[in-house]
Amino acid sequence: MSSPFPSLISPYAAQVDQETFSWLRASRMIVDHAELERYREAAYGHLGARTYPYAPYDALRLVTDWCVWLFAFDDAFCESDRRAAEIARALPQLLAVLDDSETGTPVEDPFARAMRDIVGRVGAAGDADQLDRWRTVTKDYLFAQVWEAANREDAVVPTYGDYVFMRRRTGAMLTVFALVDVATGHALTPGEWRHPSVRAITECANDVVVWDNDLLSYAKERDGVNAGNNLVSVLARDGDRSVQNAMDQIGRMRDQAVARMLSLRAELAGQGSEAVTAYVRGLEHWVSGSVAYSLTSTRYTRAWKGTTLPIRGEHN
Numbered sequence: 396m397s398s399p400f401p402s403l404i405s406p407y408a409a410q411v412d413q414e415t416f417s418w419l420r421a422s423r424m425i426v427d428h429a430e431l432e433r434y435r436e437a438a439y440g441h442l443g444a445r446t447y448p449y450a451p452y453d454a455l456r457l458v459t460d461w462c463v464w465l466f467a468f469d470d471a472f473c474e475s476d477r478r479a480a481e482i483a484r485a486l487p488q489l490l491a492v493l494d495d496s497e498t499g500t501p502v503e504d505p506f507a508r509a510m511r512d513i514v515g516r517v518g519a520a521g522d523a524d525q526l527d528r529w530r531t532v533t534k535d536y537l538f539a540q541v542w543e544a545a546n547r548e549d550a551v552v553p554t555y556g557d558y559v560f561m562r563r564r565t566g567a568m569l570t571v572f573a574l575v576d577v578a579t580g581h582a583l584t585p586g587e588w589r590h591p592s593v594r595a596i597t598e599c600a601n602d603v604v605v606w607d608n609d610l611l612s613y614a615k616e617r618d619g620v621n622a623g624n625n626l627v628s629v630l631a632r633d634g635d636r637s638v639q640n641a642m643d644q645i646g647r648m649r650d651q652a653v654a655r656m657l658s659l660r661a662e663l664a665g666q667g668s669e670a671v672t673a674y675v676r677g678l679e680h681w682v683s684g685s686v687a688y689s690l691t692s693t694r695y696t697r698a699w700k701g702t703t704l705p706i707r708g709e710h711n
Contacts, residue, residue, distance in 0.1 A: 399653065400679035402687050403448035404441070407455050412440025415459045422509040424467040437694045439463050445684030446571070447677070450578040457516050458574050464509055465567045466694075471506070472540060473565075479544040486537055493530050521577040524585055529577075532569035539564035543624050552623040555633045562626070563598065566605035568681075572597055575677035581670040593671065596659040599652040600678040604685050606649045610642060611689045653682070 405411070416435055425431055443450075443459030450458060472482050488507040491500075492514060502508045518526045543565050546553055553561070563569070576583045587593060609626040623629075630641035660675050 398683040398686055399657065400683040402445070402683040403680065404684075404687075405444035405448045405450065405455055407452050408441050408444035410440075411443060411452070411455050411459050412438050414456060415440045415443070415463050418460050419463050419467065422467075422512075423505045424464070424471070424509055430470075433693070434463075434466075437466075437692050439466060442685070442688040442692070445688050446681045447575075447578045448680055448684070449677075451580075454520060454578040454580075457513070457520060458571065458578055460516075461513050461574065462571065464506070464513060465570070467509075468506055469567075473543060476547070477544060478548055479541050482544050483541050486541075489537060490534065493533060517574070517577065521574075522582055524588075525573070525577055525582055528588060529570065529573040532573050535564050536567045536570050546624055550623065552628055552632045555629055558624075558626065558629045559602070562605050562609075563601050565624070566601065566608065568601040568604050569597070572600070572678065572681070575681075576670060576674050579670075579673040579677055581673045583670050583674055587668060587671055587674075590671075592659050592663050593674070596656055596663065596675060596678060599656045599659070600682055602652045603649050603656070603682050606645050606652075607686060607689070610645055613638075613642075656682075 416439075419425065419434060420431060425434065439462060440459055443455055443462055446462075447455055447458050471477075472485070485504070485506075488502060488504045489510055492502060492507050492511045502511060514526075514530075517529055521529075539561055542561055545551070583593070606626055613625055613627045626645055627638060627641045630636055630644050631638055634641075634644075636644065656678070660679075663671050663675055
């Protein structure tokens with residue numbers, strides 16, 4: 396699993412890792428001591444430090460805290476046996492917080508309280524367009540979790556077309572990409588965000604990161620309730636392939652997506668926009684940084700130990 400993009404790490408990595416863990420513990424999204432220890436060992440601050448290595452300290456804390464919120468929500472709602480209806484009933488408080496963080500209405504749910512904190516900080520760090528953009532894709536992410544839960548509930552392995560379309564939403568990558576220009580300090584205009592080539596390179600980066608994640612996660616997911624919501628399972632079922640052949644196919648797909656990113660980068664460079672150039676580099680750091688982090692994180696490496704299943708195909 397390779398990347399042609401530079402792999403850097405922020406000088407704030409250790410500090411942000413400690414402070415983000417303290418933020419998580421204070422949020423009470425996770426209260427089990429053993430689970431908290433797993434989060435501490437996973438060192439999620441290093442994910443933020445690798446995927447936003449250019450970010451100033453305050454911005455890095457913001458994006459890393461948001462990544463940890465996503466991991467905590469994923470573990471509590473998406474990697475569990477929660478039913479689709481149960482997740483749907485959890486949405487009103489979250490959506491209310493996304494729509495208005497200043498109502499003063501008491502929020503009981505710890506995930507909603509932590510999200511209110513993030514919403515306020517995104518609003519303070521970015522402009523109104525950036526906040527609205529992030530809110531919109533975060534709502535898409537939340538609604539997509541109901542679809543994924545319905546698959547788990549009915550033991551459905553989705554079709555290839557449905558899975559690729561929905562994985563661009565269930566993976567939450569658009570929510571972290573929407574914070575790239577907040578972290579760079581060079582805001583994309585609405586026209587730049589909607590530009591066809593910007594949308595295309597965003598989609599390619601999204602695919603690369605979530606497909607890499609499916610490969611890396613398969614060892615820990617293959618025997619769990621969420622096994623069907625993985626591209627390895629989808630391709631194995633859709634094309635009557637072996638697991639190894641499915642992994643090899645994902646390797647070829649991600650290499651094609653990386654090649655398209657390189658082509659689109661050259662095209663977008665011609666726009667002469669500092670914000671677009673910084674955003675494209677931010678996407679590239681996400682591709683390289685997520686690989687560098689995931690290959691060493693206990694979130695993934697612990698699941699590989701003792702497995703005889705190949706984790707990476709020959710093309711990765």
